[in-house]
Amino acid sequence: NAGVTQTPKFRVLKTGQSMTLLCAQDMNHEYMYWYRQDPGMGLRLIHYSVGEGTTAKGEVPDGYNVSRLKKQNFLLGLESAAPSQTSVYFCASKYGISNQPQHFGDGTRLSIL
């Protein structure tokens, strides 16, 4: 059972480069989320989606864009990477409106030099 799969697992970028992180889930979940986690801080929500073709801003959306063209995939884009975006990025998904927990991918470690 794959669950939530994130690619890549690790990446090093130079300031100003762009990249896309991919999240794929095979549980037919309606909701998907992108978080970042920094040392000593809780998970912070970047963007989320409540269904195919929809996206919404979370707590820290600046510098990121997202797309949900297919229900199973949620892409996170960095158009012009900055050192402040060095972090561990987690994707999560859950069933629709219900008292259900989120299921997480194993993370992407991103360093911006």
Place this chain on the structure above:
Amino acid sequence: RKEVEQDPGPFNVPEGATVAFNCTYSNSASQSFFWYRQDCRKEPKLLMSVYSSGNEDGRFTAQLNRASQYISLLIRDSKLSDSATYLCVVNGAGGYNKLIFGAGTRLAVHP
């Protein structure tokens, strides 16, 4: 005030000890409550949901006090494998769509 607050710890306890973690939340309209476990450099994993009447799963007991906006997690007979960071999670404003994660409480169980 943070939406979800936890004592960061670390809690250093011997094997077999009982340890309790507390968490407070600010949104009185919150309806969903969870405890997640996160091992070093790994993804958060659901430990247990927290129900209004309190619930138990083996050595783990979760309690919810809505009046005080307070959640607790009790671990009995601690094992070395319980060493991890425990995250208190509450749904935020706007319903079930978004969860707010506490920064976590670190537990270290030693022989």
